[in-house]
Amino acid sequence: MSSEHVERRLAAILAADVAGSCRLIGIDEEGTLAQLKALRKTLFDPKIAEHHGRVVKNTGDGALVEFASVVDAVRCADEIQRGVAEQNTDVPQDKRIEFRIGIHIGDIIIADDDIFGDGVNIAVRLEGIAEPGGICISDDAHRQVRGKVESTLEDMGAQTLKNIAEPMRVWRIQKNSVSSLVIPAYPFSGHAALPLPDGPSIAILPFQNMSGDPDQDYFADGMVDEITTALSRFKSLFVIARNSSFTYKGKAVDIKQVGRELGVSYVLEGSVRKAAGKVRIIGQLIDAATGMHLWADRFDGGLGDIFDLQDQVTESVVGAIAPAVIDAEIERAKRKPTESLDAYALYLRGLARLYQFNREANDEALRLFYSAIERDPNYAYAYGRAASCYADAKAFGWISGTANEGAEVTRLAQRAVELGKDDAIALALSGWGLAYVARDLGVAAGLIDRAIMLNSNLAGAWYCGGWVKNWLGEPGAAIGRFARAMRLNPLDPRMGSMRIGAAHAHFFLGRYDEAASLAAIALQDNPDLQPGLRVAAASNAMAGRPERAHKQVARLRLLNPTLRVSNLKDVLGPYRHPEDLSRYEEGLRRAGLPE
Structure with missing residues (x-):
């Protein structure tokens, strides 16, 4: 970036992206690209020009646009979404193009006709949490447009945006205020929402076969089977069975609607592409309530042993997903009001404190786990985590590990094993406490080996x-x-x-x-x-x-x-x-x- 061409200014930034572009291109590459080109020519570019915007760059399936006025930016986005919805009425449901749009007003850096800075980054992150066909705007943008646009603005509260340090208050333009013609792209729109289970829950959707070879469906489907089976070994996770998840195969889906229809908090989606003796697998974990991406990764390998590659990817994906879900659950518990004192919330709050690794936090975590046990005397995890608090305190020199502490760890561990004799997490935590504090190495080794046998994807057991x-x-x-x-x-x-x-x-x-x-x-x-x-x-x-x-x-x-x-x-x-x-x-x- 050459310093002589750099300037700063306040600007409204509109970030737009096509929802599910990889899936659309996989279904009909030429048709999708032709649709995008036509939309740009007949709708996108004319509306931007009409509202005095400047297209900074096109990104293949999206665009970054600068406006001098945030009112112009919001009105432009509103009219684009209305126009796209109207054109979609004549397009088959699985081939409809829908945009997500994010808008923010802030300081930007202009260098060689490109733009950078938090003003740009926040707009892009807002686009990422918008619904297909929807618009999300920042609180700063909302203050500027309030009372000046016709759309209905809905407060989404504070949202955590990827790579943005502090949570931000976000507003969305309700889709029915953009257009009454927007038709949801999910398969069972008449189904009532299912209640969420008490703990974390996940559905693994069929992976898209991006190879252009229908015969490779077996590999993509097998990957989903393997991941579903492996995740189901985590007793803390409620995993939707394959048959339910596969009702969405080959259909355009709205992740939030999938979450409502299946009654899950998280959805994993992915794609598989095979070409020239290589396989690329992409997976992403999404919060079904907000549409936010919590984790994503790409895996590449050769076709020498395709099933060995499948095993490797399954292990990597599952090893990443389970902790990502727990991290998300901890954050969700932190946002709960303090009067919500159910056992699970207490457990998650204790877990968050446990991971701070200091004496005060460890003491507080132990207190929270005991409180969870009081709420639910049959909560195996809470007993196991309480035992692990004693082990951590001994390891880090916060307690000496007296006979009384050893007896209490033994009591907690035994109760955890009684309640969770087939649960890998309960067994591993109990073994850790018994070995280190109670010094019962033989029993502890057996418990941990059994935990590994029950769930070979559990990092904590290893x-x-x-x-x-x-x-x-x-x-x-x-x-x-x-x-x-x-x-x-x-x-x-x-x-x-x-x-x-x-x-x-x-x-x-x-x-x-x-x-x-x-x-x-x-x-x-x-x-x-x-x-x-x-x-x-x-x-x-x-x-x-x-x-x-x-x-x-x-x-x-x-x-x-x-x-x-x-x-x-x-x-x-x-x-x-x-x-x-x-x-x-x-x-x-x-x-x-x-x-």
Whole structure:
């Protein structure tokens, strides 16, 4: 960007995009492109010119337009949507083109006839949450147009927009105020909305076969079958059966309507394209209530073993979706009014605090999990999470792990297992607490292995299992388990703890440089993680870097002044082999930890 051509100004930005363009092109590439070209020529460009707008750039299936007046921008968008709706009355439902439009007024940067800045970014994000055929505008735009446009404006409240730091108040122009001719593009418009289950719920729609080869439908359908089956192993998720989801195959859908008809909070949609011996699979997770995209990714591979590729993609997609759903549920719980104190909301609030990794947050999380148990004495997850709070507090040096605490963890874990004997999350959490606080390594290992058997896509089970393998004296197996956990959930808040677990495994294998490096990466995000400081100091000392090791022990002692070599075994895990504990003690002794 050349600085001599840069200027700033306040402008109204209109961002438009075709809803479901990939699906439309997949159905009829030439016909869709011809329709788009005709719409631009006969409707889009003339309306923009009429309302004094400037097309900054066309994006293939959309456009970015600048206006001096936000009133002009909104009136232009309104007339475009009316015109498109009228033209759609003569177009088959599955081939209709519908635009999403977002409008914002703000400061922009102009450089070489292009525009940049938050004013542009916000307009684009507003377009992303608009309904097909709908218009979303920012609160700033609403203040300028209130009383000056004929359309009915509906308050959507504060919305979280992707890559925008703070939630923004958003308004939408009601579709029936744009045109009474807009016909919804969903298959069963007469069906009443189904009530949502208490917990998170998801439907996996049939993936679009973008290969132009109908014979490849089997691969796309098989992918959906695999993902549906894998997600159904998460007992916390309510997953719509394949037969219901496949009623939408080959039909234009409105995600919000799918959510209402199937009674789900989230929808996964995707596409498969095969060409020249390669396969590309795209998946995206959408909040059915708002239409917002929560997660999206692309997977590429060869056709050498198409079913192996299917397994790999399934694992990656499921590993990403389950945490994304939980994150979205946590955010949803935060937005609930404080008087809403049902067990599930309490549980989610506790989970949000648990992931903050400090003593005060951990104490609050434990209190919330106990409150959830009071509300629902049969809530297996709440018992398991409460047990894990004690384990985290011990690992991070916030409690010493007395006999009373060990007895309470045992009680919580046993109750979680009784209530969730076939639930992988309950089993893994119980095993983690039993192993680390109650020191019942044999029972814990069995519970975690069963959790992995029940749900091989559960990153948390692999993470807990990694620590158990370290304590059992099997560091090679531990490295494999931590690697699997990191692959399944690369954005997990516990990523630092996963790296620290792997660092311990490398330490016990005598790979001190690798151990120190992994611990250093984990400590970048949280320099006060005591397990990370312990293994970093021990590894650096054993690798012949005493100065670095001494600095890490000094920080460790500030956080935990009572720590000594003699009581080290109280904060470390239940190592089965005495030589492992002795090596750890020697490393920290060399690093300067007092006897």
